[in-house]
Amino acid sequence: READAWARRFEAAQTRDGHMVEVAANLGNTAHAEDAVERGAEGVGLLRTEFLFMAHSSAPDLSTQTAEYRQALDALNGRPLVARTLDVGGDKPLPYWPVPQEDNPFLGLRGIRLALTEPEVLETQLRALLMAAAPVAGASARPLRIMLPMVKDVAEFRAAKAIFDRLLADIPANGRASDVQLGVMIEIPSSALLAPSLAAEVDFFSIGTNDLTQYTLAIDRGHPELSAQADGLHPAVLRLIQMTVEAAHAKGKWVGVCGELASDSAAIPVLVGLGVDELSVSARQIPLVKARLREFDLADAQASAQLALAQATSIDVRDALEAR
Ligand code: PEP
Ligand code: MG
Numbered sequence: 001r002e003a004d005a006w007a008r009r010f011e012a013a014q015t016r017d018g019h020m021v022e023v024a025a026n027l028g029n030t031a032h033a034e035d036a037v038e039r040g041a042e043g044v045g046l047l048r049t050e051f052l053f054m055a056h057s058s059a060p061d062l063s064t065q066t067a068e069y070r071q072a073l074d075a076l077n078g079r080p081l082v083a084r085t086l087d088v089g090g091d092k093p094l095p096y097w098p099v100p101q102e103d104n105p106f107l108g109l110r111g112i113r114l115a116l117t118e119p120e121v122l123e124t125q126l127r128a129l130l131m132a133a134a135p136v137a138g139a140s141a142r143p144l145r146i147m148l149p150m151v152k153d154v155a156e157f158r159a160a161k162a163i164f165d166r167l168l169a170d171i172p173a174n175g176r177a178s179d180v181q182l183g184v185m186i187e188i189p190s191s192a193l194l195a196p197s198l199a200a201e202v203d204f205f206s207i208g209t210n211d212l213t214q215y216t217l218a219i220d221r222g223h224p225e226l227s228a229q230a231d232g233l234h235p236a237v238l239r240l241i242q243m244t245v246e247a248a249h250a251k252g253k254w255v256g257v258c259g260e261l262a263s264d265s266a267a268i269p270v271l272v273g274l275g276v277d278e279l280s281v282s283a284r285q286i287p288l289v290k291a292r293l294r295e296f297d298l299a300d301a302q303a304s305a306q307l308a309l310a311q312a313t314s315i316d317v318r319d320a321l322e323a324r
Contacts, residue, residue: 005291009040013279013290015272019298022278023289024082026258030068033075036283040290043080045206045280046147046258047072049125050092058096059121065128073133078140082206082256082280083129084185085122085160087149089114091222106220111150116159123163130167133177144177147206151184154197161201185258187211192240195247205248206280209259213237231314232261238270238309238317245275256280266321268292273305 013023024045025036030052033044052060052068060068072081088094089110097118102108115122126146133144148160164182186192187208195205209232214221216237219230241257248255256278261267263281268289271279281289296304304321311317 001291002288005287008294009287009290011040011290013042013293015293015296015298015301017297017299019272019301021272021276021293022256023286023293024080024256024278024280025283025286026280027072027283030072030075032283033072033081036286037075037077037079039283040286041079041283043082043143044072044076045082045256045278047081047083048087049084050087050094053086053088053094059124062124062128062131065125066132069129069132073142073144076142078142080143080145081133082145082147082183082258084147084149085112085125086115087111106214112148112156112160113150115148116156119163122160123167126164127167127171130171130176130180133180134175135178141179142177143179145181145183145204147204148182148184149208150187150211151198152188152190153194154201157184157198157201183253185211186240186244187215187259189216189240192244195244196250199247199251199253202253204254204256205244206256206258206278207241207244207276209237209241209257209261212240212259213261216240229314231318232259233264233267233270233308233317233321234314235309235311235317238274238305241271241276242274242305242309249275254278263289265292266318269296269301269304270308270317270321271305272296272298273301273303 014020022042024043025041026046027044028048028051090106099109133142151157181203183202183204185208186205213230213232219226245255254277257276258280262279263285307320308317
């Protein structure tokens with residue numbers, strides 16, 4: 001089965017009846033983009049840029065960042081790059097950006113909240129991304145999707161978008177991305193509940209099921225005893241995903257999933273049945289995720305999603321899907 005999945009890794013990702021779902025790679029390092037393409041990635045669905053910041057003893061400057069992002073876009077050769085802006089705090093400390101001592105760092109200064117306290121860092125990163133994706137004469141298009149982490153409501157999105165819009169006005173059009181979207185991660189329950197208001201303003205959503213599950217179930221994603229119960233197939237999380245997809249599609253926006261749930265073979269039909277447009281997974285899982293998609297039809301997936309939503313616990317969801 002693995003050998004067959006590998007042999008078919010460059011085929012378009014689709015269900016047995018031809019419903020297309022983009023399968024992209026989660027990357028922590030731009031140098032791995034080429035390898036992801038070699039494994040069948042149709043793009044990068046999550047570039048965790050904090051790893052670039054962790055590799056330096058202070059925030060990397062504009063030219064360092066531009067060169068890094070350019071490397072990923074070159075390797076992708078026309079495939080989209082979803083780059084997440086710096087997501088520090090909580091489980092992702094950055095030594096030279098000390099966050100004040102907090103009793104609950106997971107509920108403290110992190111993600112976009114922290115980024116907005118030092119807007120120059122965010123601005124430099126956005127500028128580097130926009131410049132890296134500038135068209136290259138004679139080469140493929142360079143689709144860039146910029147994604148903001150840990151957004152809880154539209155106010156935080158607007159604050160970041162104001163910086164983004166200023167840069168668009170400031171950088172000459174021939175020196176920056178021509179195909180660019182600005183979206184948010186949906187990884188806090190409030191943003192899923194308020195997805196209709198966000199969907200009206202963002203270009204896309206990508207659901208971070210790792211944090212969304214942690215915050216919905218109030219279970220630390222890294223807890224030594226409890227993390228096994230932090231299952232993204234919990235019906236409460238699935239309802240939030242459903243709300244997110246419905247709100248996005250009502251406004252003509254696309255939705256990805258970039259948390260661990262996207263590569264869970266029981267979850268894949270459920271996510272597709274809920275209408276998710278893109279699955280972003282670790283590069284080595286890409287052939288297997290494409291193979292899993294080829295095993296079912298869209299109607300099966302929709303039935304699996306309804307079955308899962310009707311359950312009361314994550315164990316019930318897994319049992320019901322298994323029995324099906
Ligand atoms: C998530 O929260 O699901 C996610 C993809 O982001 P990270 O794992 O980097 O927090
Ligand atoms: Mg997250």
